[in-house]
Amino acid sequence: MSYKQTVRLSIILMALFPTLWGLFSFMNNTSGFSGTAQYAVAPLLSMSDTYGNPAQTWRAITSPMAANIFLAIITAIETLAGLLGLWSIFKLLKAFKDTPKAFEDAKSPLVLSCVLAILVWGVGFAVIAGDYFLAWQSKTTLATQIGGLIYAIPCFLTLILAVIHKE
Template sequence: MLRYADGDFWIRSSKALLALIVGMWALAAAYGNVADYGTNWIYVQNIMSMSATQDDPIVAWRAIDDPAVQRVAYAAIIVGEAVAGAFFILAGILMGLRIGKPSRSFQAAKAPYAIGLIAALLVWLFGFMVVAGEWFQMWRSPTYNAQQSAFMFYATMLLAGVYIFQKSEEPLAPPDSR
């Protein structure tokens, strides 16, 4: 019987819920990019064409002005966000279903979160911070700089992962009936 004081139940529940919330966030980002395609499409175009650095020939050669290549990059962002979200949610569901199971089973349910985290890091850390931020020098754009948003995404997902990946002990034994 579940008791309010059963700390392991609540810790495991919070991990499952956190994975679900992070997953919904990533899926909402993907959905937003599909439903309102044009809003962030302008960002991708301006960053890849390096509109903020056109007067700097030292780096301007890196610009990609081809709309087809830009669309492939935008599609990769959307797919990456959706994949991350789907795996985070899968982890949350699996953890939720295994809350009362042995530690090994609960730990195994966390694996999809790691897969989602890889996808998230590829999108927000590598894609936004490394490629857009440094290669295309997004940081120089006063209008089309998404580095703070990207940091918020991957830092939150990483911090959630630190908590989620902490080993969960075996469920607490029922109290003695003496």
């Protein structure tokens, strides 16, 4: 296998990060939607696991519908990231032995997939959930921020690889 093919294959394989995480998130979120909304999203939004400082917890959201709305938005973004990633894998495989321009053009949905993944897991979970809703203050777990970063970092690396790759 040539160097060019090896790099192209690497990009295709790295596309599995936003693709599989997005599609698996759709499966998980829809199969247990009410439980996830009730036991994961609602406590985060209500800031029930923080230090309880009123100067910070004023921003808590306790509306019963809020968890459902937030989870629906999260699920939609994750699913779109997964579908764009899947579309990109098909396009990249089709362009695998094609011209550099064709392969470059096939990376467009991958770039969008990675950006959405980084927005939902990096910005959404690590930054907004982590700092705005103070998930870092959790007395029992730091899973929200750490999980968001675990998902976002490989997608960020995939984005970098896809964008800097030139033939």
